[in-house]
Amino acid sequence: MKNVNVAIVGATGAVGTKILEKLVERNFPATSIKLLASKRSAGNEIEAGGNTYIVQETTPEAFEGIDIAFFSAGGSISEKFAQDAVKSGAVVIDNTSAFRMDPNTPLVVPEVNPQELKNHSGIIANPNCSxxxxxxxxxxxxxxxxxxxxxxxxxxxxxxxxxxxxxxxxxxxxxxxxxxxxxxxxxxxxxxxxxxxxxxxxxxxxxxxxxxxxxxxxxxxxxxxxxxxxxxxxxxxxxxxxxxxxxxxxxxxxxxxxxxxxxxxxxxxxxxxxxxxxxxxxxxxxxxxxxxxxxxxxxxxxxxxxxxxxxxxxxxxxxxxxxxxxxxxxxxxxxxxxxxx
Amino acid sequence: MKNVNVAIVGATGAVGTKILEKLVERNFPATSIKLLASKRSAGNEIEAGGNTYIVQETTPEAFEGIDIAFFSAGGSISEKFAQDAVKSGAVVIDNTSAFRMDPNTPLVVPEVNPQELKNHSGIIANPNCSxxxxxxxxxxxxxxxxxxxxxxxxxxxxxxxxxxxxxxxxxxxxxxxxxxxxxxxxxxxxxxxxxxxxxxxxxxxxxxxxxxxxxxxxxxxxxxxxxxxxxxxxxxxxxxxxxxxxxxxxxxxxxxxxxxxxxxxxxxxxxxxxxxxxxxxxxxxxxxxxxxxxxxxxxxxxxxxxxxxxxxxxxxxxxxxxxxxxxxxxxxxxxxxxxxx
Missing domain, CATH: 3.30.360.10 (Dihydrodipicolinate Reductase; domain 2)
Known part of the structure; x- marks a missing residue:
């Protein structure tokens, strides 16, 4: 992956805003960052790293051209849209509990079990905070x-x-x-x-x-x-x-x-x-x-x-x-x- | 013990005030209740159960005629005055950690080990809150x-x-x-x-x-x-x-x-x-x-x-x-x- 196009689903939430902050702070090599949320939040502006991002509604089509999609909008949203993102060719990094215990989904803390990253089928689960x-x-x-x-x-x-x-x-x-x-x-x-x-x-x-x-x-x-x-x-x-x-x-x-x-x-x-x-x-x-x-x-x-x-x-x-x-x-x-x- | 004269050492503290409240609320058969505290608090008035009590300074002589002395003013005060109370004929119920681990001092929760109350030598320790x-x-x-x-x-x-x-x-x-x-x-x-x-x-x-x-x-x-x-x-x-x-x-x-x-x-x-x-x-x-x-x-x-x-x-x-x-x-x-x- 050289040109990495990123989407954040749940971009207006407590975790979603921190994901954007961390991407900017750590100079993540993103060609583009797309902020997705509910229809209610669409049109909101979020500033980060000197750029202004406009929040868009999460739809199955929103993932076209996306390489990595962070999901952090609750389990039901992940269940609804994660497969759309995967079908569009994105790797989903899911911060909800939706897929964590699925035997085909790696559950990864990079310092602990990075080897599991090799075995994903499009979705990688982020474990529970605690x-x-x-x-x-x-x-x-x-x-x-x-x-x-x-x-x-x-x-x-x-x-x-x-x-x-x-x-x-x-x-x-x-x-x-x-x-x-x-x-x-x-x-x-x-x-x-x-x-x-x-x-x-x-x-x-x-x-x-x-x-x-x-x-x-x-x-x-x-x-x-x-x-x-x-x-x-x-x-x-x-x-x-x-x-x-x-x-x-x-x-x-x-x-x-x-x-x-x-x-x-x-x-x-x-x-x-x-x-x-x-x-x-x-x-x-x-x-x-x-x-x-x-x-x-x-x-x-x-x-x-x-x-x-x-x-x-x-x-x-x-x-x-x-x-x-x-x-x-x-x-x-x-x-x-x-x-x- | 028919006429029980009670003293509370540390009567102005968080626990001392609650001891007075509980004595009143539970109709403890006290003939008199003497409130003791530091010299600084002496003269303060405390109301409970319709009575006004005047706080007196804790001194070795303050325990004359006292049958039961509650201590709740910190370990150093218990170490300083508990033996004076015992010598005056009082049974000390000590809420500090001063005597808890002393092998001759019973450490009692009445629902748990009431039998230990028989073996005291003047002091009974109240365990730590937790x-x-x-x-x-x-x-x-x-x-x-x-x-x-x-x-x-x-x-x-x-x-x-x-x-x-x-x-x-x-x-x-x-x-x-x-x-x-x-x-x-x-x-x-x-x-x-x-x-x-x-x-x-x-x-x-x-x-x-x-x-x-x-x-x-x-x-x-x-x-x-x-x-x-x-x-x-x-x-x-x-x-x-x-x-x-x-x-x-x-x-x-x-x-x-x-x-x-x-x-x-x-x-x-x-x-x-x-x-x-x-x-x-x-x-x-x-x-x-x-x-x-x-x-x-x-x-x-x-x-x-x-x-x-x-x-x-x-x-x-x-x-x-x-x-x-x-x-x-x-x-x-x-x-x-x-x-x-």
Whole structure:
């Protein structure tokens, strides 16, 4: 691919705008960038890198001449238009959950399983935000010491639920300060029957409920982690919780490795040398990752690394990253960069 | 004890005021209630149950004639004055960490280990807030099915760090709304060298750092849980995180029991019949515990009960309670009630 014509479906959304920003910032060799969205948003102007882009309606014909199409407008839009893009000759990089568990669709984090990119049939899936940052940090540990068991509890930002959720948190915070009634219409998810305030609260529901009492977000983390690591024997568990944080997912992760003689320093040194990972781990100077400081950063931040006090094969980590960047837009653009290499 | 003369040390603090409220609300048979605090607060008036109490300075002599002395003014105050209270003939119910791990001091949650109350030598310790709600919920499970392993990640409210932290969260939320600079002076702890904003953030540090990279809060949860359950062989791990929530600690808890044929319904039915526990667990109607709704409630709320998908002996629970009530003031008053029974 020399002349790369790019389309972004869902270009007006929280992730879509970040994809455009990252393409510009990283000098992605795009001959053209086409912004697609719903009919309602068509005609809107978006500025980036000194250029003005006019948003167009997503139609089956919109993908003619497109080489790479980023999809980030929800699963139903991907299901509706991804095959049109593929038929037009584009490679789809899909940021929704529509195709992630399809056995014919690679699910890729470039630092973790770039080899899977060879096997696509037109669609490459971008994993769930909370999964990406976790597997990026755990990959070097799995390679070096094995990884049998993983239990994660998440602390997720509202931006993962879109622009409306960010606005809702801001509005509720003001309502709280003014002692007026708190209105909740977006979270835990727009399609949910009941909505709860997120300001000054923690909601243990992300996405809707699936089988066995798990939420779809929890099942995504479990199933996607096993698929990305190509390891169905790994034990993976997740509890996903939404917090009053704007951007930046945090994760309390417990792992069990194969060896019982590994030290905290061993894990720290792996993190220091891992691509895209920044070690922030110095209790004496109160250095540890926090979502407020991860916002707008590309990296995955890892700290609070501790050896379990009862199990010599157990370790605890605290992993934080901007869910809109490495968790979504950046990872998608990195997939595109790997494709055209 | 027929005529019970009560003192509250730290009566002007977040927990001290709740102890007074609970004594009044529960008709504790107190002949007199003496409010003690620092010299700075002496002379302040506090109203409760239609009475006005005048705060007095805490001195060794202040405990004369006192039968039960609640201490909730920080570990150093307990270390300074608890023995004076004991020498005056009072039983001390200490809400600080000063004596919790002392082998001669019972560490009591009345629903869990009331038998320990018989063995005190003048001081009874009230466990850490995050420990109390967890052991209260897990006790019936441990009794029925055994409990070998426990991994908890906490989502803790600022009220656990005192009135100053509550004020700081409110102030920072306003600063954020006004786009003015965020000032941080209290959290993660007043004595810390560095302070970080809590509004729209998550801080993975509660209390200062101890051995092996663990915070004192994490070590409290680990050591106190083993002591309360009288089980040093149990594997216990904790990661403690402070959130922008006013009151109400939440906990994502993973447990491993002895049996592999236990169902979610079995655990739910234990919770329904446990004293002080309220089961809130119905995914279909989005019923689960949340800190915003646990505020000012006495009970411990349990939901999101799931069987681990890979380990038939593993279960996940979400446990929420008001950290100032069952986590502190209420548990202290319940200890006093058990003592005078």
């Amino acid at each position: 999964t990406i940052q976790m597997v990026a940090a755990l990959k070097p540990i799995k390679d070096q010491y094995g990884l049998n068991k993983l239990i994660v509890s998440t602390y997720q930002a509202v931006s993962g639920a879109g622009v409306e959720a960010i606005d809702e948190l801001a509005e509720q915070s003001k309502q709280f300060a003014n002692r007026s009634e708190i209105e909740a219409e977006v979270l835990p998810s727009a399609s949910a029957k009941r909505h709860y305030p997120i300001a000054f609260n923690a909601i243990p529901q992300i996405d809707s409920f699936g089988e066995s009492g798990y939420t779809l977000e929890e099942l995504k983390m479990i199933n996607e982690t096993k698929k990305i690591f190509s390891d169905q024997n790994m034990s993976v568990a997740a509890t996903c919780v939404r917090l009053p944080v704007v951007s930046g997912h945090s994760e309390s992760v417990y792992i069990e490795i194969d060896h019982d003689d590994v030290t905290v320093k061993d894990i720290q040194s792996l993190m220091e040398n891992a691509p895209g990972i920044v070690l922030q781990d110095d209790p004496a100077s109160q250095l540890y990752p926090m979502p407020l400081y991860a916002e707008d950063k590309d990296e995955v931040f890892v700290g609070r690394i501790r050896k379990d006090l009862d199990n010599p094969k157990g370790f605890h980590l605290w992993i934080v990253s901007d869910n809109l960047l490495k968790g979504a837009a950046l990872n998608s653009v990195q997939i595109a960069e790997a494709l055209i290499k | 420990t109390i709600q967890m052991v209260a919920a897990l006790k019936p499970i441990k009794d029925q099915y055994g409990l070998n392993k426990l991994i908890v990640s906490t989502y803790q409210a600022v009220s656990g760090a005192g009135v100053e932290a509550i004020d700081e969260l409110a102030e920072q939320s306003k600063q954020f709304a006004n786009r003015s600079e965020i000032e941080a002076e209290v959290l993660p702890s007043a004595s810390a060298k560095r302070h970080y904003p809590i509004a729209f953030n998550a801080i993975p540090q509660i209390d200062s750092f101890g051995e092996s990279g663990y915070t004192l809060e994490e070590l409290k949860m680990i050591n106190e849980t083993k002591k309360i359950f009288s089980d040093q062989n149990m594997s216990v791990a904790a990661t403690c995180v402070r959130l922008p929530v006013v009151s109400g600690h939440s906990e994502s808890v993973y447990i491993e029991i002895d049996h592999d044929d236990v169902t979610v319904k079995d655990i739910q039915s234990l919770m329904e019949n446990a004293p002080g526990i309220v089961l809130q667990d119905d995914p279909a109607s989005q019923l689960y515990p949340m800190p915003l709704y646990a505020e000012d409630k006495d009970e411990v709320f349990v939901g999101r009960i799931r069987k681990d998908l890979d380990n038939p002996k593993g279960f996940h629970l979400w446990i929420v309670s008001d950290n100032l009530l069952k986590g502190a003031a209420l548990n202290s008053v319940q200890i006093a009630e058990a003592l005078i029974k």
